[in-house]
Structure formats: C-alpha cells, structure tokens
Amino acid sequence: MNQISELARKAGTRSVGVHIAGVNLSYGKHHVLKDVSLDIQPGEFFAFLGPSGCGKTTLLRLIAGFNTAQSGVVKIGEEDVSRLPPWRRDVGMVFQSYALWPHMSIRRNVAFGLEERRVPRAEVAERVEWALELVGLKHLADRYPSQLSGGQQQRVALARTVVVQPKVLLLDEPLSNLDAKLRVQMRRELRDLQQELGLTTIFVTHDQEEANTVCDRIAVMSDGVIQQVGTPMSLYDQPGNLFVAGFLGTANVLSGKIGRDGNGRAVFLGGEGITVPLAETPPDGAEGSLMFRPQSVTLRPGDAPASPGMAQLRGTVLHSEFLGASIRYAVTVGQSQVQIDVPHHGDAELIENGSAVCLELDTAKTRFLHG
Numbered sequence: 219m220n221q222i223s224e225l226a227r228k229a230g231t232r233s234v235g236v237h238i239a240g241v242n243l244s245y246g247k248h249h250v251l252k253d254v255s256l257d258i259q260p261g262e263f264f265a266f267l268g269p270s271g272c273g274k275t276t277l278l279r280l281i282a283g284f285n286t287a288q289s290g291v292v293k294i295g296e297e298d299v300s301r302l303p304p305w306r307r308d309v310g311m312v313f314q315s316y317a318l319w320p321h322m323s324i325r326r327n328v329a330f331g332l333e334e335r336r337v338p339r340a341e342v343a344e345r346v347e348w349a350l351e352l353v354g355l356k357h358l359a360d361r362y363p364s365q366l367s368g369g370q371q372q373r374v375a376l377a378r379t380v381v382v383q384p385k386v387l388l389l390d391e392p393l394s395n396l397d398a399k400l401r402v403q404m405r406r407e408l409r410d411l412q413q414e415l416g417l418t419t420i421f422v423t424h425d426q427e428e429a430n431t432v433c434d435r436i437a438v439m440s441d442g443v444i445q446q447v448g449t450p451m452s453l454y455d456q457p458g459n460l461f462v463a464g465f466l467g468t469a470n471v472l473s474g475k476i477g478r479d480g481n482g483r484a485v486f487l488g489g490e491g492i493t494v495p496l497a498e499t500p501p502d503g504a505e506g507s508l509m510f511r512p513q514s515v516t517l518r519p520g521d522a523p524a525s526p527g528m529a530q531l532r533g534t535v536l537h538s539e540f541l542g543a544s545i546r547y548a549v550t551v552g553q554s555q556v557q558i559d560v561p562h563h564g565d566a567e568l569i570e571n572g573s574a575v576c577l578e579l580d581t582a583k584t585r586f587l588h589g
Contacts, residue, residue, distance in 0.1 A: 233260045233418045234295030234385045236281060241290030243276060250276050251287065252442040258420065263412050265421045265429040268439035268465070274422045277439075278388055281420065283307045294385055310384035314391045316375040318363040324374050325350070325359040331382045349381035352411065369400045373407075380415065387412070387419040393428060405432050426466050430454075438462050454511075460587050463509045470512065470556040476504045476586070485586060487552065492529040492581065506588045512559040514583040517547065520574030531577040535569050549575060 236258040243251040251273050258264045266274035279285045281292060283304035292300045299307045318327050328349050332342045350356040353373035363371055372392060379387060389408070393401045409432040412419045423429050429436050430450040438445045438453065438461075446458040450466075457463035460471060474485040474492075485492045485508045492508065500506070516528075524530050533549040533556070544559045547569065558577065560566075569575065 233416055235260045236386060236418065237293040239291045241280065241287045241292065243280065243285060243287040250442050254444055256437060256444060256447065258418065260418055261416045263409065263419045263421065263432060263434045265423060265433040265436045266439055267423060267426060267429045267436050269424055272439040273442040274439050275390055278390055278420060278422045282309055282311050282388055308384055309386045309388055310379035310382060311388040311390065312375045312379050312392050314394055316371050318371060318374055320363050323360050323362055324355060327374055328378045328381055331378060335382065345381050349377040352380065353377045368396050369404055372396065372404060376411065385418065387417050389419065389421045391422055408432055438465060457509070457585060460507060463587060468512050468557055470510050471507045472554050474506065474508050476500055476502055478502065492579065500586065506586050509585045509587050510579060510583060512546065512557045514580055515558045516578040517558055517560055517569065518576040518578055520576055522576045525578055528578040529581050531579065533575055533577055535571055535573045535575055537571055538568055549577065551577065
C-alpha cells in the first residue's frame with residue numbers, strides 16, 4: 219500500500235457515529251432546537267437540510283462545540299462531548315467563508331493545524347503532501363489564498379481540515395459562495411473525497427439538489443424540529459408531511475377527505491372521488507391533502523376514457539413552460555392548480571392554453587398527508 223492510500227486508510231478508520239438525544243437550545247426566549255434526537259452512522263455522508271433560520275447551522279455548531287444546549291446529549295463515537303470545548307472533540311469544520319490565513323502560503327495553511335498539535339516536522343510534511351494531492355492542489359502549494367479561485371480556496375479549506383484526520387467532518391454550506399457550474403463540480407468532488415476517506419461527514423445546506431446528489435441520508439428541518447430523516451429517494455417519494463413534500467421538489471397538493479365510493483375507499487376532492495390504495499389511507503372522514511409529483515401524471519385529451527387502474531381528473535391547461543427535457547403544464551382542476559411534467563420529444567406539439575385535458579393519476583404514486 220502506497221503512502222497516500224495508507225494515510226487515507228488511517229483517516230477512514232477513525233470515523234465514528236454521532237448520537238444526539240433530546241437536545242434543546244434556546245437564545246433567550248427564542249427556542250432554536252426543539253427536542254432534537256438523531257443518529258448518524260460511521261462513514262455516512264449526512265445532510266441537515268432546511269430553509270434559513272430552521273436551526274441546521276446551530277445544530278452543526280452544537281456538534282462542533284461552538285454552541286451549548288440547555289438539555290440533551292451529544293456523543294461522538296462512545297464519548298459524551300456535550301460539555302467539552304471544540305478543541306477536545308476531534309472534529310473538523312469547513313466554514314462557509316473558508317477562513318484561510320491570507321498571509322500564509324497554501325502549504326502553511328494546510329500545515330497550521332498539525333503544527334498547533336505539535337506533530338513532528340517530518341510527519342507534517344508527509345500529511346500536508348497527502349492532503350494537497352487529495353484535493354489536487356499540490357502544484358499550487360506555494361501560492362497564497364488571494365491567488366486562487368473560489369473553488370481552489372474551497373479545496374484548501376478541505377485539505378486543512380482533513381489533514382488533521384478528524385473523527386467527523388462538518389461542512390457549513392461550503393458551496394454557497396461558488397457559481398452554479400462550479401457548485402456542481404465541487405459537490406461531486408466532495409462526494410468522491412468523502413468516499414475515498416470513508417469519513418463521517420455532516421453537510422449543512424438549504425439547497426435540496428445539493429443534498430440529494432451527495433448525501434446518503436438527509437434530516438429535513440423546519441423551525442428547530444427534525445421533520446423527517448431518510449434517503450433522498452425515500453424523502454422525495456414518501457414524504458411524511460406537507461412541509462417535506464414541498465421542500466424536496468415540486469408537489470401538487472389537493473385538499474380532500476377520506477370517504478367511500480362505489481370502488482371502495484377514496485379521497486374526495488371537491489366532490490370528486492379518487493380511489494387510493496387501502497394501505498395509504500387514514501380512517502374514513504379524515505381530512506388532509508392528496509400529494510403527487512408533476513411526473514406522476516399523464517396528460518390525455520379531455521374526452522379520453524379512463525385507463526385500467528388509473529384515476530382521472532378533468533382540467534384545463536392554463537399555460538406551459540418549455541424546460542428542455544420536459545414541458546411543464548399548469549392545469550386548473552376545480553379551484554386548484556396543478557403542475558404536470560411531460561417528457562419533450564422533437565416532434566411533440568404543445569397543448570394549447572385553454573384546452574380541456576384529462577389527468578391520469580397513478581394512485582400508487584400518491585400520498586395522503588395531514589397538515
């Protein structure tokens with residue numbers, strides 16, 4: 219095994235899980251984190267996802283030791299670190315602003331944490347070399363931060379953090395200062411780096427696309443509460459409430475009530491019943507919302523007969539948007555408006571505004587949600 223891969227192996231073997239139980243944190247009368255409990259597995263790439271002000275960065279800083287909860291427990295591995303200062307938690311944090319020393323070369327920036335830990339000089343040189351090669355910046359080691367692009371500075375910040383071989387890597391919206399194209403490139407590099415190291419990584423973002431593309435699991439947060447935890451696909455396909463449904467992609471939401479029609483149990487939407495799978499329905503009379511994604515609907519002519527096993531809604535095309543790979547139609551259904559994505563083919567013609575259409579809905583791809 220060569221020197222580079224041996225150091226990567228050592229970094230990965232230090233990975234541990236993170237356990238959070240019953241955490242409450244307030245700033246004066248403002249209750250920021252509300253009874254948060256969570257388990258993150260060793261080697262997992264995990265995201266805290268939610269809108270600004272939901273508590274995700276506060277939770278990350280709590281793990282790092284920069285915040286202290288009024289109640290609850292934070293464990294890194296088997297150690298309760300709830301009352302330990304940041305420098306005794308053995309975590310590494312990459313800040314949104316990168317926080318590089320402008321008067322130090324890239325090599326010195328990366329070496330700084332090791333020198334503070336009194337690591338022998340020969341080992342410092344070896345590990346700095348490894349970290350710079352890991353992020354592809356070995357050839358720029360003697361430059362200064364002001365001489366690098368935003369993406370290169372981000373890589374330096376990552377190298378400086380992983381070189382100390384932390385047990386957990388914390389990333390606080392690390393891509394937010396980059397342009398759109400570079401963000402896409404860097405999120406792939408982040409994922410590749412995390413997989414190579416096998417390092418437990420927690421990533422804070424408000425961008426659901428970023429979380430979906432790089433993370434194993436996501437905790438969706440709102441108003442200091444973890445709304446749901448799951449894989450990107452499970453959260454998208456099986457959201458637990460309307461907030462999760464709306465935050466992860468586009469969701470069509472139609473208010474309704476559970477009842478019975480000639481075909482069995484159904485969701486009644488303004489008097490029109492849609493039969494839904496029994497396992498997906500709450501008790502008769504329950505009120506909530508029928509949720510489905512734009513791509514779960516097929517548009518057909520307004521007088522089309524029902525296809526076997528499909529539910530139908532009648533509507534009128536309000537307008538359309540050409541998105542390249544698909545065409546998004548806005549369709550009025552009763553007093554509501556829904557969005558339908560139709561794959562674009564070269565010879566396809568747009569459905570004219572004002573056209574009567576039939577929406578065929580695969581009920582297996584619907585969710586009946588409260589709230």
